[in-house]
Amino acid sequence: MRTHFSLILTATVGLLACSSPVTPAAATADSSATTATPTTPTTNPPSSGTPAIYSHFQSAVSVSLDGSTVVLRSNSVPDHKSPYWGAGNALYEAPQSGMSVNPFLIVSQSLTLRVPASPAVASTTSDTPLGPIGMAVNGVPLFNQYAAQRQPLTFEILSFDRYNGHPQQAGQYHYHMEPAWLTGLNGTSALVGVLLDGFPVYGPREVDNSLPTGLDSCNGHTHATADAPAGQYHYHVTSAVPYISGCYKGSAGSVG
Numbered sequence: 001m002r003t004h005f006s007l008i009l010t011a012t013v014g015l016l017a018c019s020s021p022v023t024p025a026a027a028t029a030d031s032s033a034t035t036a037t038p039t040t041p042t043t044n045p046p047s048s049g050t051p052a053i054y055s056h057f058q059s060a061v062s063v064s065l066d067g068s069t070v071v072l073r074s075n076s077v078p079d080h081k082s083p084y085w086g087a088g089n090a091l092y093e094a095p096q097s098g099m100s101v102n103p104f105l106i107v108s109q110s111l112t113l114r115v116p117a118s119p120a121v122a123s124t125t126s127d128t129p130l131g132p133i134g135m136a137v138n139g140v141p142l143f144n145q146y147a148a149q150r151q152p153l154t155f156e157i158l159s160f161d162r163y164n165g166h167p168q169q170a171g172q173y174h175y176h177m178e179p180a181w182l183t184g185l186n187g188t189s190a191l192v193g194v195l196l197d198g199f200p201v202y203g204p205r206e207v208d209n210s211l212p213t214g215l216d217s218c219n220g221h222t223h224a225t226a227d228a229p230a231g232q233y234h235y236h237v238t239s240a241v242p243y244i245s246g247c248y249k250g251s252a253g254s255v256g
């Protein structure tokens with residue numbers, strides 16, 4: 001009976017796996033997967049004209065400036081352990097208690113985000129779509145609070161590894177919630193990533209360890225930060241919906 005239930009649950013989680021605009025042609029087998037080992041992440045040196053937040057991005061992310069646009073390139077894969085690397089991979093670890101592993105494995109695939117270098121609050125907010133809505137500092141795409149057909153993540157949450165990530169059908173690994181690997185490594189107030197509108201995403205705490213106050217419907221607010229002493233709009237990851245952000249406060253760039 002237990003096995004039967006487990007099969008049904010796995011099938012349900014698989015069916016509900018979220019969609020993404022990544023095409024199969026963009027996916028390639030990760031030839032380095034079997035030799036990958038965890039390494040201490042190195043960060044990108046700031047380059048002239050690039051906003052300060054990008055100095056926090058790890059070297060796995062290529063950051064360049066194209067006019068008034070910041071171009072971020074990664075291979076989408078996490079730099080930490082997960083059951084989704086598959087048994088035999090150096091970064092494989094067994095599922096944590098209670099986890100219902102979905103049927104997909106991590107597949108390296110190129111991800112390019114083009115975001116405004118000087119983000120501005122738009123006159124109206126816009127709903128975030130399914131698929132990548134931003135990039136974490138380790139190159140993993142950030143997704144919103146929905147599964148396919150914009151259903152709640154109720155069942156998908158069961159398939160998250162202990163860092164709150166999982167792959168979708170094409171093997172693209174992503175976070176819908178706080179990337180616990182990054183906040184554990186860098187602190188709960190550190191930069192987590194950036195959304196497509198160019199606004200930064202910070203951890204669940206402010207630098208004084210307080211919880212963010214006055215978050216709007218997009219999960220953001222404006223005040224001075226270490227990266228923007230004059231004050232800037234930014235998102236925070238939260239333990240409740242929308243977890244990262246359900247809407248863009250600025251004008252979204254593009255995903256390629």
Ligand SMILES: [Zn+2]
Binds near residue numbers: 017018143166174176
């Ligand atoms: Zn997902």
Ligand SMILES: [Zn+2]
Binds near residue numbers: 223
């Ligand atoms: Zn804040």
